[in-house]
Amino acid sequence: MSKIWLIAQREYLTRVRKKSFVIMSLIGPLLTAALFAVPILIATLSDNGKVVAVADAGGLFTDRLPEAKDDISFTRVSADLTAAKAEFKKAKYDALLYVPKLDVTNPTGFQVFSRKGLGLSLENDIRRSVNKAIENQRLRAAGIDRAVLDNLKVDVDLQTVSLSDEGEKSSSTGISTGVAYFFGFLIYIFIFIYGVQIMRGVMEEKTNRIVEVVISSVKPFQLMMGKVLGIAGVGFTQLALWVLLSFGISSVMAGSVSPDKVVAERASRTTAVAGATTPAQKEAQKENIAAKFSQALHSADLNMPLLAACFLFYFLGGYLFYGALFGAIGSAVDSETDTQQFMMPVTMPLVLTFVVSQAVLTTNPNGQVAVWMSMIPFTSPIAMMMRLPFGGVPMWQLAVSMVLLIAGFLGTIWLAGRIYRVGILMYGKKVSYGELSKWLFYKG
Known part of the structure; x- marks a missing residue:
């Protein structure tokens, strides 16, 4: 364990001290906000009437x-x-x-x-x-x-309530869907970013022949485990910085607007709505939409402690599960162009989960497809986080999903270790799936 810790510490410090890490940690929340704001801004500017x-x-x-x-x-x-x-x-x-x-x-x-x-x-x-x-x-x-026909049309304000053994709780399908996509997207993007980092790190050490010196002191399994854990720490650090900076930015923006001022402006616009110009009416509509969104956010009784705890678990579990597979791919090939044939089977479950989420997971979060996808380790990190914001997930399903993900991680670590110990010292040979299957049963 001491050797694994030293390797993890080295991987962590090497990446955290890079200027690129500091820059991305600082501008990450701004880029995320721009990802949603820029398309709306462009559509607004391009729409000149x-x-x-x-x-x-x-x-x-x-x-x-x-x-x-x-x-x-x-x-x-x-x-x-x-x-x-x-x-x-x-x-x-x-x-x-x-x-x-x-x-x-x-x-x-x-x-x-x-x-x-x-x-x-x-x-x-x-x-x-x-x-x-x-x-x-x-x-x-x-x-x-x-x-008369227009007066017959009705827009009902439908309030959704979750009724369970724990009692009645207010809910909001729109807010739950947004939270589900937010958590699912974070896990999806971090698995890809830091999983590829593991793969490239292994390939770099292999091509530079550094690993030949390193494995004289540590076992290949210990080297891979240290890499996976070290880069996992980098991911958690960057995520924590993004959360803190996002919270700070939102707090400053919220504090810069006085509630009394907003109420006064809204009241003045309401009294002048009959003779208001089009821009004023547009601003009044925007404030009305913002008020409805804020009300829906408060009415959506989400179990945030449970969501936060499960997000951390599935974030780490999904990363460790896929990180081992990415590390095995990096040890089996000599160049990044050779990784394509092995990347598709590994990344397909993640992509499939996101595709299915639009048609199944968010529309029927407690259906059979959603339940099974939240149990299988290949899809559970995203699928379960898609289900949890809607509520109604039995605790036994959550427990089984977590146990299977842990078991899946241990299984992939074992399989990846078998591939890693052979592939890390193999150069200049095109590897096929048949060759990988043989590596699993090599003795020694």
Whole structure:
């Protein structure tokens, strides 16, 4: 154990002292925030408001044009298509909608002209506006008032409650899904990042022939175990720094906004909502969405201590399980190009879990597929963390999953050690799966 500890300490200190580790630890939370914020910001900046010219030859919009929205507005041009095209080119509108003479029972012949292709969002907005106008004419012909029909529609505020033997607890499916994806994504990305580090570290020592000197003092199994544990410590250190920095950044941002000021601004905007301009209405809607999200976050009665403890366990267990396999791959090959044939079977369960999570794990977290995937060590680190935020996971399933993951780690360490002891000193030979199977049964 002392030799394993020395190797782990060396691996840990070597990586923690690197400038790249310090830089990534500091800017990691900012990059994570940018990963979610930049696409929204780009979509907001690129959405400057589209203007659609309408050539209404069929009289579909005789009474009025479709209502303008934040991202699209309509203007009327000549009903003659030739004149409308000329005006469209001259005025540089974003799109030209031509409404032919039509029968509302069988509306056909609509055309949309654009200069460089029509975006999907703009096309859908135009289609919805045309569909609504045709629906209004059909309702009018049937003697039905559109306002009465709209008043019949209801948006129910549905509160979800988890009922179990422990009692009633408030829950939020949206918040639970977000937390599940967050934990699952962290485990997924850290296994890949630090598992590949183990593989490259083993390959580097093997190609530099350093390992020939090292294994004269330690056994190959001890060397691999020390590498796995040392790099695991690096991963935990970086994760802890990211959590602390993220908490500090969020606290500063929350403290910079006074609650009284937010309430006062919200009240002033509410009183002026009737005559407010479009930007003011947009800000009021954003604050309303933020308030609903905050309320949902508080109403989602998540067992955070259990989630945190299980996350640490599955984070470490999943890393150790896959880290041993990555180390075995690194010892079996001589170059990174040779790792591809062995990487696919190892990484496929992780990718499969993420693919299945969208269709099964978050939609039916207590179904048979979810239960079995949370038991199998290859998929349990992500699958179980996908299930836990939704609640309802029996303690016996959680215990069995943890025991199987520990057993799986011990099994992969044993298998990887058998491969490691042979492959670490083998150079210049292309290794196949058949060759690896022989290494497992070599004596000595």
